[in-house]
Amino acid sequence: MARTRPLLPEWFHRLGSPKGFYQMTSSWMPWLAVTAAVLLLVGTVWGLGFAPQDAKQGNSFRIIYIHVPAAFLALAGYYVMAAAGAIGLVWKMKLAHMVMKAAAPLGAALTLISLVTGSLWGKPTWGTYWVWDARITSMLVLFFLYLGVIALHYAYTNGEAASKASAVLALVGTANIPIIYKSVDWWYTLHQPATIKLTQAPSMHPDMFYPLLVMIAGFYCFYALVLLLNTRSEILHRERRTRWVLDMAEGGRS
Amino acid sequence: MFQFDSLSAFIAMGGHGPYIWLSYLATALVLLWLVATPLLRTNRLMSALKRQQTLQHRESGKYQDISPGPRTEERSP
Numbered sequence: 171m172a173r174t175r176p177l178l179p180e181w182f183h184r185l186g187s188p189k190g191f192y193q194m195t196s197s198w199m200p201w202l203a204v205t206a207a208v209l210l211l212v213g214t215v216w217g218l219g220f221a222p223q224d225a226k227q228g229n230s231f232r233i234i235y236i237h238v239p240a241a242f243l244a245l246a247g248y249y250v251m252a253a254a255g256a257i258g259l260v261w262k263m264k265l266a267h268m269v270m271k272a273a274a275p276l277g278a279a280l281t282l283i284s285l286v287t288g289s290l291w292g293k294p295t296w297g298t299y300w301v302w303d304a305r306i307t308s309m310l311v312l313f314f315l316y317l318g319v320i321a322l323h324y325a326y327t328n329g330e331a332a333s334k335a336s337a338v339l340a341l342v343g344t345a346n347i348p349i350i351y352k353s354v355d356w357w358y359t360l361h362q363p364a365t366i367k368l369t370q371a372p373s374m375h376p377d378m379f380y381p382l383l384v385m386i387a388g389f390y391c392f393y394a395l396v397l398l399l400n401t402r403s404e405i406l407h408r409e410r411r412t413r414w415v416l417d418m419a420e421g422g423r424s
Numbered sequence: 425m426f427q428f429d430s431l432s433a434f435i436a437m438g439g440h441g442p443y444i445w446l447s448y449l450a451t452a453l454v455l456l457w458l459v460a461t462p463l464l465r466t467n468r469l470m471s472a473l474k475r476q477q478t479l480q481h482r483e484s485g486k487y488q489d490i491s492p493g494p495r496t497e498e499r500s501p
Contacts, residue, residue, distance in 0.1 A: 210455075214448065219426055219434065229437040232444050236451045275461075279454050287447040294440050392455065399462040406469055419473035 188265055188405040189414055195398050202395040209388030216381035224378075233291040235382055238365060239389035241284035244312065245347060247277035247393060251319065252344045255337030265401075267333040268408065270340065271323055272400030276393065278316035285309055296360050304353035305361040308346060315343035329408075 217235035224231035251273035258266035288306065289299045300306070319336045326332035354363045365374055365382070374382070409415045428434040437444050 218444070218448070219428065222427060223438070228440060230440040230443055232437070232440075233447045236447060240451070276458060279458050283451050283454050286450055290443045290447045290450075294443050396458045396462070399459065403462040403466045403469075406466055410469060410473060416473060416477060419470045420477050 186263060186265060188268065188409055189412075191265055192402055192405050195402060199395070199398065202391055202398070206388055206391035206395050209384055209391060213381050213385035213388050217385060221378050221381050222375070227295055230291055230294040231378075233287050234365070235385045237284055237287040237291060238382060239386045240280045240287065241309070242386060243389050243393045244277055244280040244284055244309075245350060247273055247280060247397075248312065248315070248340075248344070248347055250397070251277060251316075252340045255333075255340040258333060259337045259341075264408075265405075267337070268401050268404040269397070270319075270333070270337060272397055272404055274316055274319040274323070274336070276396050276400065278313060278320065280389075280393075281309060281313040281316060285313065292360075301360055303359040303361060304357040305350065305359055308350040308353050311346050312343075312350060315339070315346060318343075 213235060217232055221232065221235075223229050251270050254266045254270040254273060257263055258270060285306070288309075292301070293299050318339050322336040322339060323332045326335065353359065354361050406415055406418075435441055435445075
């Protein structure tokens, strides 16, 4: 008889247990932090000082180097949060609930960045800080969805009920994401159409485009870093009565 | 190549300076806040757990340590 092989590799099970996840990700943190810091620094200096200015908008277009990456991650982060919520609901996986909780304030902050920088970009470009157009309004709805998920976590004293309720809200809110993506095509809007499309060459000069790519990569690394930081903090809080956390507290930092 | 002739031109950004610098400053503050919150929260938890354990060890020590040892340094009248 053939020996039964495990269905899933060992690291997958380690990922599923909060303790295993915590220990596995410990060695990733310094690498992620350094990569994110270097990419963001290089991208910022490149975008602010070395990219050529836009023919129509002048220097105000340099806000793109934070506005677009922040908006990108605000949207991608919503998928992360909703997917983690769904996994938590279906497989009752504790770690997935923790990831969902970790993704909410991060996504809210990135949405806020894209709204604020968009508004500061709008003033010199469109002559106004704010318009109630489709793209901007649907981004504001995204911000409130994130806030709703955060609020639901505080509304319940029972942690499991809180996770379930916020997972359902996160999943329902997913309907907003395609609306945001398509808003610039479906409705008349001041907002310019997407700069980067997967199916076409970018509508930007390479000298302007490369620093944007660096910034997007930097924001991705930053997102991963903070998502892990939040999740790891949440793991320690939920497992604070277990031996391994107490031992770690006594043995110093890790 | 650096796009500006002087530092003052770089800061002015052709009149768009305030908008650009405010955007980058606000973003930097939010990103720092995002990194700092989980680190501070974890630190607070870990030092609370450590304090709690030290207290527990001392408590259990009171009942176990029956020999008249030098355990009087705890409180002075």
